[in-house]
Amino acid sequence: MVLPMSRATRLVPELPLLRRGRRPQVADAGNEEELAVPAHFRCPISLELMKDPVTAPTGITYDRESVEGWLARGRGTCPVTGGPVRLTDLVPNHATRRMIQDWCVANQAERVPTPKVPVAEADAAEVLAAVSAAARRGNAAACGLLAARARAIGKESDRNRRCLAAAGAARQLSSAFQSLAGEPVEGTSAAVLGALRKILAALTVFFPLDDEARRCIASPASLKTLVSVLSHGDLAARASAAIVLRELASSADRHTVDIISRTPGLCSALVGLVRNPVSPQATKAALVTAYYLVSGSDRAAARFAELGAVPVVAELLVDADKGTSEKALAVLDSVLCADAGLESARAHALVVPVLVKKIFRVSDMATEFAVSALWRLCRAADAGAGACCAEALRVGAFQKLLLLLQVGCGGVTKDRASELLKLLNGFRGSVECIETVDFKGLKRPF
CATH class of the missing domain: 3.30.40.10 (Zinc/RING finger domain, C3HC4 (zinc finger))
Incomplete structure (x- = not known):
C-alpha cells in the first residue's frame, strides 16, 4: 500500500x-x-x-x-x-x-556540500567518442586528456560510472589503447606514454570488459605494450597494467589465456612485479593473472618455475595477508604441476614449512591449496619426495592434517590429507618436530 x-x-x-x-x-x-x-x-x-x-x-x-x-x-x-x-x-x-x-x-551542523551534476547520457557518449576520435587521429595528448576526464567523471559517483559504462567506456578506451599501442615503452614519445598510462588508469574504473574490449586488449600490439608498461612504466602505470591484465585473464576463454601466456616477456614481468612489488593491489592482480595463466597449462607452469616463481612466492607467503596468501598459494599449487616447479620447490628450504604454516592459519581456501601443494611435493616415489615428507613431519604437518580430518574437510582435500598422513606415517619416530610459526632452525638459501 x-x-x-x-x-x-x-x-x-x-x-x-x-x-x-x-x-x-x-x-x-x-x-x-x-x-x-x-x-x-x-x-x-x-x-x-x-x-x-x-x-x-x-x-x-x-x-x-x-x-x-x-x-x-x-x-x-x-x-x-x-x-x-x-x-x-x-x-x-x-x-x-x-x-x-x-x-x-x-544550527552549527556540518554543512551539506553542493553536489555535482550527474553526467547525462549524451555527454557520456560525447566524451567517449572524442577519446576514440583522438586515438584514430594519432593525437595522443588529446586522447590522454579525454581518457583522464572520463575517469574523473566516472569516479565522481557510481551513477556516473554506470552511465559511462553503459555508453561503452571499456570498449572505447580499449580501442584507443590498441590504436596507440605497438612500440616499446622505452622508445615511445612522452605524449603517447602519458596517454597509454591515462587510458589504463581509466579502464580500471569501467570493468567488466565486454567481448570487443577483450579483443582489443588481447591483440598482439596491446599485449606487447602492456608487457613494456609492466616492465618499464612508472609505479601507477604498472599497477594499472596489472589490474587490466587480471581482468582480461579472469574473463577470457582458454585460447585467449594461452595467447596471453605466450606473449614474450609477460610471464617474466608478472614474476618481477611480485618480486619487486609496487602496491598490494598490483601484487594481488599479478598473482591472479599468473594463476589463470598456469592453471591447466603445464607449459605455462614450467615457464613460471623457470623464471623463479617458486622462491618468490614462498618468500611472499611468510608474512602475507589473507588475500595475498590465498592467491599466492593458488599460484604455487598450480606451478607444482610441472616437474620444473617440483624441482624448484624441493630445493627451497622455505616451501614445505610455509605450506604447513598456512594450514588453518588463513582460511579454508588457503588450507585447501596448502594441502594440495604439499601433496604434490610428497607423493612421488623418489628421494626428493621422501625429503619433503620428513621435513613436513618435522614442522608439524602430521598433527595439523589429523586435526583437519577431525574438524572436517571434504572432496579432494580430504582424500589428499588422508594420503599425506599415510605417507608421513612412515617417517614417524625418526624425525624430531619443531615449531613452524617463526621458521626457527631453517637454513634459508640467501
Missing part, C-alpha cells in the same frame, strides 16, 4: 537527530546537543537529511542516491504516490538544497 507523504511521516516514531557542533572547524566537544531534522529536509526513503535533493514528476522530493537506488532495483514508480518515475525525470531541487545548507549553517 502506498502511503501519502504526511501519513508516512507520522508512522516514524522519532525524527533523525544531528548533533550540534559537528562542523569540521568547531572543536568544542562540550557544545554538542541533539538537533531534530525538519521533516521536509528528510528523504522519504532513507528518512535522513537529504544531501542532493531531486524532485520527481509526482512532485515528491527525494535524496538522489536513495531514489536512484530505488529505481536501479527495478522499481519504476514514485515510492510515495505510486506514480510512474524514470531516472531521466529527476530534476535537481536547488531551492531545497540551499534551504538545507542554510539550516545547517544556522
